[in-house]
Amino acid sequence: MKGARATRTTVALKLAMAGSGFLFVGFVLAHMYGNLKAFAGHDAFNEYAEHLRELGEPLLPHEGALWILRLGLLLSLVVHVVTGVILWRRAARARTTKYTVKKTSGVTRASLMMRWGGVTILVFLVWHLLNFTIGKVNPQGGATNDPYNLLVDTFDVWWMTVIYLVAMLALGAHLHHGIWSAAQTLGWTGTAAKRRRAKQVGLATALVISVGYSLVPLAVLAGIITK
Amino acid sequence: MNLTLKIWRQPDASSAGAMHTYQLSDVSPDMSFLEMLDVLNEQLNEKGEDPVAFDHDCREGICGSCGLMINGDAHGPEVTTTCQLHMRSFSDGETITIEPWRSDAFPVIKDLVVDRSAFDRIVQQGGYISVNTGSAPEAHSVPVPREDALRAFNVATCIGCGACVAACPNGSASLFMGAKITHLGELPQGQPERDSRVVNMVAQHDHEGFGGCTNIGACTAACPKEIPLDVISQLNKDLRTAIRHGH
Numbered sequence: 001m002k003g004a005r006a007t008r009t010t011v012a013l014k015l016a017m018a019g020s021g022f023l024f025v026g027f028v029l030a031h032m033y034g035n036l037k038a039f040a041g042h043d044a045f046n047e048y049a050e051h052l053r054e055l056g057e058p059l060l061p062h063e064g065a066l067w068i069l070r071l072g073l074l075l076s077l078v079v080h081v082v083t084g085v086i087l088w089r090r091a092a093r094a095r096t097t098k099y100t101v102k103k104t105s106g107v108t109r110a111s112l113m114m115r116w117g118g119v120t121i122l123v124f125l126v127w128h129l130l131n132f133t134i135g136k137v138n139p140q141g142g143a144t145n146d147p148y149n150l151l152v153d154t155f156d157v158w159w160m161t162v163i164y165l166v167a168m169l170a171l172g173a174h175l176h177h178g179i180w181s182a183a184q185t186l187g188w189t190g191t192a193a194k195r196r197r198a199k200q201v202g203l204a205t206a207l208v209i210s211v212g213y214s215l216v217p218l219a220v221l222a223g224i225i226t227k
Numbered sequence: 228m229n230l231t232l233k234i235w236r237q238p239d240a241s242s243a244g245a246m247h248t249y250q251l252s253d254v255s256p257d258m259s260f261l262e263m264l265d266v267l268n269e270q271l272n273e274k275g276e277d278p279v280a281f282d283h284d285c286r287e288g289i290c291g292s293c294g295l296m297i298n299g300d301a302h303g304p305e306v307t308t309t310c311q312l313h314m315r316s317f318s319d320g321e322t323i324t325i326e327p328w329r330s331d332a333f334p335v336i337k338d339l340v341v342d343r344s345a346f347d348r349i350v351q352q353g354g355y356i357s358v359n360t361g362s363a364p365e366a367h368s369v370p371v372p373r374e375d376a377l378r379a380f381n382v383a384t385c386i387g388c389g390a391c392v393a394a395c396p397n398g399s400a401s402l403f404m405g406a407k408i409t410h411l412g413e414l415p416q417g418q419p420e421r422d423s424r425v426v427n428m429v430a431q432h433d434h435e436g437f438g439g440c441t442n443i444g445a446c447t448a449a450c451p452k453e454i455p456l457d458v459i460s461q462l463n464k465d466l467r468t469a470i471r472h473g474h
Binding site: 001004005006007008009010011012013014015087090091093094095096097098099100101102103104105106107108111112114177180181184185186187188189190191192194195 | 233246296298299300324326329330331332352394396397398399425426427429430431432433434436437438439440441442443444445447448449455456457459460461462463464465466467469470474
């Protein structure tokens with residue numbers, strides 16, 4: 001093709017999705033580490049939260065490192081969502097006449113849930129930021145300036161815990177397929193053995209993240225983590 | 228065997244199509260799927276009806292002409308081409324739904340026949356190597372490591388039937404392209420055009436309206452030649468390398 005550019009192909013869009021996706025995997029792992037501090041008690045958790053704001057000082061201003069991370073994440077989110085929407089629309093246009101009968105032989109359920117699962121995670125993200133970061137909404141009406149107490153007050157409400165558990169199921173499914181799919185897109189799975197390994201790493205990481213995140217809400221509900 | 232056949236009928240590319248139901252009795256389990264359709268067409272001819280159009284050529288599983296969506300599986304329930312599928316894979320009294328490949332890049336010409344020349348145009352963009360014709364070069368002058376030769380041979384079995392596209396929920400032709408990219412990229416003769424090959428083939432693929440790959444794997448499950456999913460990894464890697472080389 002005349003004037004064909006590698007950077008303007010669907011594969012380049014996938015590369016952007018894979019790269020931004022891997023950044024998110026790093027982020028959710030670090031975020032989970034912070035969450036699990038809740039098991040160390042009120043002071044340890046709040047100190048960790050405060051320390052995040054002091055990270056890089058005095059070289060960086062207060063909350064400087066945090067804002068750099070936030071901007072990086074926001075940029076990754078824009079890249080991940082925009083490329084996802086473009087590829088979703090392309091796929092929809094590639095088959096406008098549907099099959100009357102279509103089987104999904106040899107396919108994992110998680111791989112078919114990537115798009116709506118992604119939308120679910122995006123909606124949850126907005127909810128979660130309103131809950132803990134931007135809005136700081138305490139469903140029990142208590143104080144919101146104490147991160148640990150806000151966390152306990154939130155997950156003491158059973159339906160809040162349910163919302164978070166559902167979101168972690170969606171995230172787990174997304175990572176189960178997404179991690180290995182990103183490895184394949186980056187060209188790291190050129191043999192059957194490497195493909196198997198990438199799928200194992202994807203499943204293991206998805207389990208660690210979804211279970212790791214679910215521990216804190218469940219522990220609050222079970223009365224293991226209390227104020 | 229007695230069968231109920233639900234078949235997509237469409238008089239031509241510009242007309243609307245619909246599923247039609249036919250009853251077929253006394254089908255031998257030893258018939259191939261296409262022979263079963265031949266019998267149906269004989270009966271339709273006798274009744275003065277238009278026979279069902281379907282693509283076929285070699286009928287021995289090597290040309291890639293035949294290809295039907297059978298009960299929601301590309302080429303039916305076995306790992307083979309439609310012509311090598313036999314009626315013993317079905318049961319007496321079964322309802323079989325037969326549809327053409329569904330892809331906007333493969334428009335229906337008539338009934339079950341689709342136009343797959345989009346594949347030809349992708350191959351024209353790089354699915355070849357440039358060599359001087361004339362006297363055949365000495366085969367041993369360019370050594371090929373055994374592992375590379377095996378991988379190239381294994382993926383060169385792709386017959387371009389289009390089952391990967393038909394099965395893919397995204398309507399992507401990545402397995403087909405990956406097979407060509409890997410086949411030529413594993414061999415010394417494929418190296419000079421390696422970067423331009425992947426860029427031009429993927430650009431043509433996108434231009435034809437195929438979807439992007441999300442690594443679901445329905446393609447490799449449907450492939451009658453069992454082309455493995457790692458050719459798509461190779462395709463992606465070659466494109467990433469081409470970006471690094473400034474293409």
